[in-house]
Amino acid sequence: MEHAHGLHLPNSGHNRDDEASKMGMWLFLFTELLLFGGLFIVYMVYRMLNHEAFLLSSFELNVWLGTINTVVLLVSSMTIAMSITAIQKGNSAQSIRLLMTTVGLSLLFLVIKYFEWSSKIHHGLFPGMDYYNNLPKGEALFFFLYFMMTGLHALHIIIGGILIGVVAYRTKKGEVTSKKYTLTENAGLYWHLVDLIWIYLFPLFYLIH
């Protein structure tokens, strides 16, 4: 590209550097953690101030759907980890299959989430709706945080799903190989982060009985 002529430094920023991409990914995950971290602080404070209301509202959520979704995410975490193993061993076909399984699981997660949300919205619990506006303050906060946090999380699921799809496509095109699989690894890291956040969201919203 632009760097066609002249001195070539050994440590050029235009070299391929897998370690750097991985490090970049980790750093990016840190910012994601703190992005959710801000919301967790809000959650903590409002829970401290509205203890009873939070307890009461959490009964509105369906523990079983939450549990199923947890399982779905955990399994998807495993499949993507396996797809890395597969590509490391040079088995791209298997890797693609595992990636697509992960995408499938992410869709399953979203479908379940959709049913959960729509039943809440049906009850008028979405911020701005009439029923919501008349809720006691603490409960309204609970549902706002519920929608904001699971919503932001779902957004991450969608982005992650698309990213994994891209990885599968590029594996198919032979751009991801057993010699060059940072992309798969990074998609995996991102996906695990989404899982990590859910691991905390789940008890905080569904299990405070």
Add this chain to the structure above:
Amino acid sequence: MRTSASTFAQGVDFSLYVIAGISIFFLIGITIVMLFFVFRYNKKRNPVASNIEGSHKLEIIWTAVPTLLVMVMFYYGWMGYKPLRTVPAGALEVTAYGQMWKFSFEYPDGRLTDSLVVPIGKPVKINLVSRDVLHSLFIPAFRMKEDMVPGKNNFLWFEATEKGRFDILCAEYCGQLHSYMLSSVTVLDEAGYNQWLATASSISEEHPGLTLLKQNACLTCHSQDGSKIIGPSFKGVFGKTEIVESEGVEREIVIDEAYISRSIKQPNADVVKGYLKGLMVSYEAVLSDEQISQITDYIKTLK
């Protein structure tokens, strides 16, 4: 230059002098040393530099000394501050309300004033209540300031040591007329204060509705002369036909008693076209029905 008229002033000023003293000493000292070096080791005088990489001894000294000094500063800051939050028992309690853009004060006997009057040499505790956004009650002469936070009870206290009239300013940005949110505190001697207490609070000739409008700061947003401030002017408003938006639907209404009452109790139910929702807060808990009808009576007179 600075008046100090409360028991805190001394402690606060003392910690200021301690910190400023140490600071000015270092500021001048370091600046002089710096300029001296620039002069003494100028390349004309000192053509060859010596590479001195550092000195552990010096590093330790200039870590330890500032550590010590900042702890001293912290200590005096804390000592000067502690009395500010410990209210003595038996303090006179006054509630201060802040709203865009006016302070008002409520005394235990129920009288409402827009400036504070306190006796000298007696602790006074002010409970701070905000009706809309953040404000901050600031009395420079007393070295005292504390925010009025809506939905949260905050307080400050002081004991005045000097007679006179001192400024009260709003120190937390609260919107358009923040810089006009002023008031004052008058410190009287015991006798003067008791006399002030004894005078009946509303012997004025004013229309009681107007008094209410003034007391509740309605007039900071609503003019009486037809000009637009934040809300619609009260002039000629009664009986007028105007367009309001209720729950997103525009409709035409004629302003009558019921509408005014609703506008005061639920200002956001019908929002006048061209004005903003949310700025005016509900006065349902503040004004009784009787007071509202006094206000309405007064508004009717503004033709």
Add this chain to the structure above:
Amino acid sequence: MKQNKDHSEEGTAHISSFRDHWSTLVTLLLLTIVTVVISVFGANLAALSVATALLIATVKVIVVAYYFMHLKYEKKIYTWLILLVVVLFAAFTILTALEYYNR
């Protein structure tokens, strides 16, 4: 420093076996079941149930990070950096809570 060429094959990357992944998953599922059981049937534990739920969540997170995210086989610096982030976040919450507890 060791950045003299392309870094594609720097070190030999550890390859986890499918079996490792399966056992990690089983651990995580077991932990999930424990949390759900505690909170659904152990309602009388009250505040404790939140604490245990969060504790178990933390264990799960460590498992995911360690095995799925390969932290176990990465350079130590990543572990330190993660600890840094955790310490920071803990400090944020503690300092904020300090205020609300003493309200």
Add this chain to the structure above:
Amino acid sequence: MTAVSTHLNFFQTKKGIFSWIFSVDHKRIALLYFYSLITFFLVGVTLGLLMRYELLNPGKDLVEAKTYNQIFTMHGVIMIFLFIIPSIPAVFGNFFLPIMLGTDDVSFPRLNLLSWWIYVIGALMALSTLLFGDGPADTGWTFYAPYSVKTGTNVTMSVLAAFVIGFSSILTGLNFIVTIHRLRTPGMTFLKMPLFAWSLYATSWIQLLATPIIGITLLMIVAERVLGVGLFDPSIGGDPILYQHLFWIYSHPAVYIMALPAFGVISEMLPTFSQRTIFGYKAIAFSSLAIAFVGYFIWGHHMFTSGMSGTARFVFSMLTFLVAIPTAIKVFNWVATLYKGSINVQPPLLYTLAFIFQFMIGGFTGLVLGALATDIHLHDTYFVVGHFHYVMFGGTGFAFFGALHYWYPKIWGKMYNIKVANVAFVIFFIGFNMLYFPMLIAGLMGMPRRYYDYLPEFHLPNMISTYGSWVLAVGLILMLSNLVAGLLKKNQNVGRNPWNGITLEWQTLSPPPLENFDRMPEIPLNGPYDFEHKPEIKD
């Protein structure tokens, strides 16, 4: 001379506007940042001038109260988010970090370009508030709830702009951290890095780990305004104090995003103009990390009068004093660096000295604010305004202009008129202190900030301050026109190393070639400022 003619410098390799705005070369991106920053700086500074004119006399001089409020908000937002936070890292960091490390670019060149684009988009969003609705936000740059959720001005757009710009900052930080870890030239260990790189390293960690918090906070403001939920508005359930916590969890560390890079350039200029090694290299390097770390835990000092609990006030005040210690270490080491040097008084050194002086005033006034007793009196008065202009403008701003004078010949391969630069500096310095010192006095007298109008007793300091702003303006205009005039000169050759500096950027051509070096850079034997074993640099 011959070397110069055979190598194309990075300006010459490609032409046309697209070769700039889509360039992945860190030097071009740095200059893109520079031109956009300076534009916003001029806008911000003009707003400052307008404010000062309004405050010349009590009562109305120029604008209405609401306009004034919008002006200071716009001024604050532009200065903080568009100028001072990106300033040194995005311009000089981008340009010189790779060169100082002896590499040819950052680790993620395309991400770097993306950061600039995000920055520009954010900036356009911020400026777009001028055009529609009720005009720019009138909340102050702090966007305190609940006012910010109630007012009718375009707060939502301003807040979204700040959110977007935050990402640019995060990505720049991420890029720098990876670059420093991965791309140092062979032989350059962490402890042989120039101090500028160290300060950028510390800064980048703050950018990376603090910015997301404000991102999410600002999104909550948007949600609150759009959906009407009561997150921070107590009349519908929320807690306004929580907003302040979240805001300052970012914004206090952010002040060190502004200050640390300035410390870095100061640590570069001092050895160069004293022609000797820096005093206490490790102390300066590690104190940057210490400041970055401790800086995370002292945000509460902005909230001493908000009704926080006594325990929290105690802890935050104490921690606040702790940051003074690493800063003190730096100041003492800098001054010691002048000792037994061979000091060459040039414009960059003048800015350096002014920096130290003014930053001390700023820092010491910070200590006054950090103490509980005095902050109760001074919080939200002009004393605070004086404090932060001293640290931000008198500190970072002066360091920025110092750095500009320092690296000017390297970036453009030309030289400005040194005499004029010195004169401009003197006017600038006098104007600056005349503008901001009276603010400290007004604050002690009790004049609150964000005041459109003031009581007559504050007239004198305000008057002096306004006159000072005019002096400052003259200085600034003279300085900038001198720099521009330098660029218009033809056929100059400043050589590789006009100041006889030692860090790697002085070993290459001025301006550098596209791949930064025309020969393998050589690092000095013992540490980056080892003037005794300075590699010979031939033109």
